[in-house]
Amino acid sequence: MAIRSLITNHLRNNSYFHELQFEARNLFKSLLPISKASTEYKYIHSSSSSRLETEILRLKSPSRVLQDWINNGNKVKLSQLNLISKQLLKSKRYKQALEILQWMEKQNNFRITPGHHALMMELIVKVNGLNKAGEYFERIPGSGSKKAASLPLLHGYVKERDISKAESFMIKLSSSGLLVTPHPYNEMMKLYMALSQYEKVPLVIAEMKRNKLCRNVLSYNLWMGAFGEVFEVAKAEMVYKEMVSDENVEVGWSTLASLANVYIKAGFVDKALLVLKDAEMKLSTNGRLGYFFLITLYSSLKNKEGVLRLWEASKAVGGRIPCADYMCVISCLVKVGDLVAAEQVFAEWETNCFKYDIRVSNVLLGAYVRNGLMGKAESFHLHTVERGGCPNYKTWEILMEGWVKSQKMEKAIDAMKKGFSVLKVERCDWRPSHSILMAIAEHFEKQGNFEDANHYIKAVHGLGVATLPLYKRFLRMYLNAQRPAWDILKMMEKDRIELDDETSALVALNS
Secondary structure, X not given: OOOOHHHHHHXXXXXXXXXXXXXXXXXXXXXXXXXXXXXXXXXXXXXXXXHHHHHHHHOOOHHHHHHHHHHOOOOOOHHHHHHHHHHHHHOOOHHHHHHHHXXXXXXXXXXXXXXXXXXXXXXXXXXXXXXXXXXXXXXXOXXXXXXXXXXXXXXXXXXXXXXXXXXXXXXXXXXXXXXXXXXHHHHHHHHHHHOOOXXXXXXXXXXXXXXXXXXXXXXXXXXXXXXXXXXXXXXXXXXXXXXXXXXXXXXXXXXXXXXXXXXXXXXXXXXXXXXXXXXXXXXXXOOOHHHHHHHXXXXXXXXXXXXXXXXXXXXXXXXXXXXXXXXXXXXXXHHOOOHHHHHHHHHHHHHHOOOOOHHHHHHHHHHHHHOOOHHHHXXXXXXXXXXXXXXXXXXXXXXXXXXXXXXXXXXXXXXXXXHHHHHHHHOOOOOOOHHHHHHHHHHHHHHOOHHHHHHHHHHHHHHOOOOHHHHHHHHHHHHHOOOOOHHHHHHHHHOOOOOOHHHXXXXXXXX
16 A cells, blocks of 8 residues: 555544444443442352353353353343453454344343444444345334444445445435434545545535534545545635634644645645644644654655654654554655665664564565665565564565566565465465566476476466466467366366467467
8 A cells, every 4th residue: 555545545444443433332331230330340250250251252152152041040231241242342253242232132121222233233234244234224223223323334335335325325314314413424425535436525515514514523634635636725725724713623633634635646745844744733642643644644745854753753652652653654764765764663663572573574675675675685584584573475475576576486486385375374365466477477488397387377276366368378388398288278267268369279279
């Protein structure tokens, strides 16, 4: 991901977690009866409660455990389910957490709150998908619960970029009188931004104004960003002025970062620098996020001094500096062309880290490879392994591309094999680039190494990334060696490769 896009992606997408804080976040607080807090606290920590928690966390079916518990004459407190659900959510066992909430819903002695319905909706989207979530929404009683559950459902449509369902759902919410906060409108603006339908963002704002709904910070940031994407700087400035005059919102670093980003895209460097200086004044030592957004913007301007100044200032924030922040600043220093400073920051991280995170070293490794410093990249790779780093698929991809460029094909092939082996463990969607695949195929063709070539094409076919040019190269290889290519033809058939005239001739000659 380009560094500059960190700003816009955050403002468009991460707001769901950092800005909205919707009702499901407060589920567990709302479920706990305040008047009985001390009594229930003791109950949670009783031996019977611990036994119930252990049984549910150990088994796959919480509802069966709960029903057996009740049938044996035991009682279940809301606070117990609260505690157990927290544990399940923390360990990402969403299906089991959903099962507990569904079991609660079927009981007569639990008060189901709007926060419960919101969390239920979020879990149904995760576990069962949007269609089931939509069906559940129709069954929710009461406008308060429907309002609470509407946001996670709408967010699901936005995340899938299903504009038809999102717009239809907004119409339904509007006709039901459930659009009473800026959050659903913000979700729709994020969707239009993601789909590059920037012209629709002002229409959403106009509807909010017609409905006399206040805009929040995110609303203004998205509105401003939409004008920035189409280089309408004057209109973005108009939005900023309107926000400044709005007594319901406070201009903070995120808004100034959005305005600076508009100026950067339009090439107004001086204006961007002035706004970034103002944004720096809005930062506090209560959190790191703002520092690193501004760092990315300074790097977009190739302003090394700004990057280093904000990096040093960020250290005033309490607590350990997370790996993601080290990765960010190293990337930015690489972008502004200061490899020495990037190495110094990496050395600082390496000195202070508890666990060697290979993702941090990958940033510097990639910089060495892109700058043609393969000797340094190889030495650095060996150093990270010695320090306890465990290479991931990205490590091997970086090295593989570097070795292909420097024509060290045997090393590139070895890196690809290791990358493929990592895929089995990490279960990720990484796929080598087409240019790398073709370069290695060309090497096999030149070497006439049929055994390795056969393993290679099968691995590529298994990943689903074999293409017509790749198959064509291997067909020529087998034809020139007068070898049958039945396996390749079968793989082409499975991949439903459409043949051009040249390939049809090669297939005919290989038949």
